[in-house]
Structures are given as C-alpha cells and as structure tokens.
Amino acid sequence: DIQMTQSPSSLSASVGDRVTITCRASRSISSYLNWYQQKPGKAPNLLIYAASSLQSGVPSRFSGSGSGTDFTLTISSLQPDDFATYYCQQSYSSYTFGQGTKLEIK
Amino acid sequence: QVQLQESGPGLVKPSETLSLTCSVSGGSISNYYWSWIRQPPGKGLEWIGYIYDSGTTKYNPSLESRVTISVDTSKTQLSLKLRSVTAADTAVYYCATLVGPTDHFDFWGQGTLVTVSS
Secondary structure: OOEEEEEEEEEEEOOOOOOEEEEEEOOOOOEEEEEEEOOOOOEEEEEEEEOEEEEOOHHHHEEEEOOOOOEEEEEOOOHHHHOOOEEEOOOOOOEOOOOOOOEEEE | OOOOEOOOOOOHHHOOOOOEEEEEEEEOHHHHEEEEEEEEEOOOOEEEEEEEEEOEEEEEOOOOEEEEEEEEEOOEEEEEOOOOOOHOOOOEEEEEEOOOOOOEEEEEEEOEEEEEOO
C-alpha cells in the first residue's frame, strides 16, 4: 500500500496569508496526486488533479506542484471561504488519502 | 452535470449487512467509473471500491472479503453491501464518480451516515 502523509495536520492562518500544505507519498507516484477541500458536513470538493491541474471552477489562488513523492498545495491569498480541511489522494496504485490538514482562522 | 444521492438505513446492528443505494441523475450510468468512499466521524477518507462497465469491480484489499458493489442500469442506481459490520464501520458513506486517466473523484453525493450499534 502507498501511504500518504500530510503536514502540518493543522494550521492557523489569517485572511490574505499565503499557505502551503505538503503531502508525501511512501513511494513514487509520478503525478498521480489530487487535492480536495472539505467543509464540515459536506462532501469533499476536487481542487487539483494530476498534481497541478486546476479543476474547472476552482479559484486561481489554488495551485499544486510536485511529482514523485513530494507535493504541495498552495493558496496564494487566503479568503474566508478557504478555512476547511484539505486532503491529498494518490491514484498511482489503488487509492489512498492523506490524513488531512485542518486550516483554521488565526 | 451528474448528481448523486445516497440512501439507506442509518442504523445497522453488529454482524449484519450494511446496504446502501446511490441514485444517479444527469448522466449515463454506463459512462463512468462509480466509487464508494467512507469517512468515520472526525477522521479521514477511505476508498472502498469501484465498479465500471456495469460489472467490473475493484475493491480496497482491506475490505474486499466483505464488500460487494453493483449497478442496476435500469434504475440508474449503484449499490454497496458490506457484510459482518462492526462499530469500526460506522462512517459517512459517499458515492462518487472516478474520472481517468489520472483517477480523481469528481462528482460526489452528499453522503449518508451509517451507525453500527446494537
């Protein structure tokens, strides 16, 4: 199984901040990495697929990068709607998710 | 746009079978890979399995011995059966489309909470 580890597990930030969340795979997954945003009581929402492709309708302040084992999700300027939990997910071998990063208001 | 709606009992007794249905609208059930994913309260996401072409399935090895996913094309529904449940199977269960070639989960249902308790 491929394990996905996100860091940090939680993060406090302010509106307007630039935020980066990291996801590390236990072995190389090429670019088979997706990012989701989940708000309380809601289903996850796809933000980024194939490591760096922005899903249609997702604001351009979200971006993804990386390949192999190390990936990042960056929010260039936090907006109030962005406070949520973020998950990475690999699709190189079966499908596994990271444990999540909870982004809270400072 | 595809819309998904999960339904089923909210309470299941230990050792019994959890049965859920996902109703599909806005798209052909034959055109997608369909997945089930679950999330225990306050925890992360776990992929359960998928079905495509109305019959080809792949399951999470950790659940494979207890899971069956099927599709009823006439009813545009997919179903999930999880046998011999325990409290560890308590979770919100989601159905979702799985889109290739990079296999991301695109459209999701709103989820349904299933509690395993006597």
